[in-house]
Amino acid sequence: MFVRDYMSTSPITINQETPILEALNIMRKNRIRHLPVTERGRLIGVVTERDLLTVSPSPATTLSVFELNYLLSKMVIREVMKKNVITVVPDCTIEEAALLMREHRIGSLPVVEGDRLVGLITQTDILDALIRIFGLRKAGTRMVLEAENRVGTLADILSLVRKHEINVLGLACRDKDNERVQIMLRLSTVEPDSLVEDLNKQGFEVKSVS
Structure with missing residues (x-):
């Protein structure tokens, strides 16, 4: 079983100038937690829902709601995305992908050929693969x-x-x-x-x- 058999071949992506609030809305609308960041098809980073929520101002802040929204509207993905991304190739085995996710405590792996993004595999995809392997x-x-x-x-x-x-x-x-x-x-x-x-x-x- 290989990553290419279970990865999403058309993952939703954003660019580094995408506003944080827009990225959060994309995640919630599509019920996803990971967004690869690309530039002309080339993978340059990745951002997770946790990353975006972490940079959001604390509810204990003294700023008003209007001030908070203004600050967030000015922040873009470039400021929070992870640039040193752990990736796999389509011919990577499901076992190797699962081990990488476990060792690095990450929920997804961009799939690349060279530096071009060709897919995305998540923990849910890994579980689907195991369900199929075991014939459940x-x-x-x-x-x-x-x-x-x-x-x-x-x-x-x-x-x-x-x-x-x-x-x-x-x-x-x-x-x-x-x-x-x-x-x-x-x-x-x-x-x-x-x-x-x-x-x-x-x-x-x-x-x-x-």
């Missing part, structure tokens, strides 16, 4: 197994699944410790009883079926 919107059975952490364990489990002529819609593994591993299977069946029986006979402990 498809009818079937979710099964969690615990097994010995050894070479060939997954192959042996999938061999039994194949024997029962069941398709695997999604799969994930998590090391429980150095000796055991948990495996989640999303299967295209609503009658997994015979498979569960076979798995248990072969020493694969079925922890849950739903």
